[in-house]
Amino acid sequence: MENFRKVRTSEEEMPLPFPDLPPDVVEMKVKEGSKIRNLMNFAMAQMELKGRRQIVFSGCGRAVTKTITCVEIMKRKLGGLHQVTKVRYKTVLEVWENQDPPPDSPAQNLTVHKNVPSICILLSRDPLDPNQTGYQPPEPRHEAEEDTSGSSTKGLKRPLPPPCEELLPKKLQVQVSDSPRGTGTIAGQLD
Numbered sequence: 001m002e003n004f005r006k007v008r009t010s011e012e013e014m015p016l017p018f019p020d021l022p023p024d025v026v027e028m029k030v031k032e033g034s035k036i037r038n039l040m041n042f043a044m045a046q047m048e049l050k051g052r053r054q055i056v057f058s059g060c061g062r063a064v065t066k067t068i069t070c071v072e073i074m075k076r077k078l079g080g081l082h083q084v085t086k087v088r089y090k091t092v093l094e095v096w097e098n099q100d101p102p103p104d105s106p107a108q109n110l111t112v113h114k115n116v117p118s119i120c121i122l123l124s125r126d127p128l129d130p131n132q133t134g135y136q137p138p139e140p141r142h143e144a145e146e147d148t149s150g151s152s153t154k155g156l157k158r159p160l161p162p163p164c165e166e167l168l169p170k171k172l173q174v175q176v177s178d179s180p181r182g183t184g185t186i187a188g189q190l191d
Contacts (some may be wrong), residue, residue, distance in 0.1 A: 030059035
């Protein structure tokens, strides 16, 4: 394969896996090189400024994680969104061209069909059928709670437990040996 280089890639076009979508639904096709900031600016404008009720994010291959990240950002910013997730495989066609063809023969191309994982996520302000596969209800909104010092506890999952005494060493002996360079070795011993 070292003599071949990829010259063309094309994805199989597939219809969205959600029935009863309005014809003007916005589909955000997330690519591996897409910038999350650009995707989110456009998607948020569609949902907030244009008043769209539904939006679909889709991505395949290495763009799947970026697709999920965009959905999670939107759910956090807007809140109250119903979600349906569909996972499937998409066929990607790659055409590779031989860079070093044998003399007196035409250039050879190699065509590779890949099945790559793909994800489609529907976000909706309107309630969706909770019995369909991949449904997630909206997360309840939690306001940041204030403690007595005035600092927010938002983002804290739970306080750390106090240390267990049986896990603490009873005695720690440290030995430092002198060396001409001024660096020493530290050896610890636990009883």
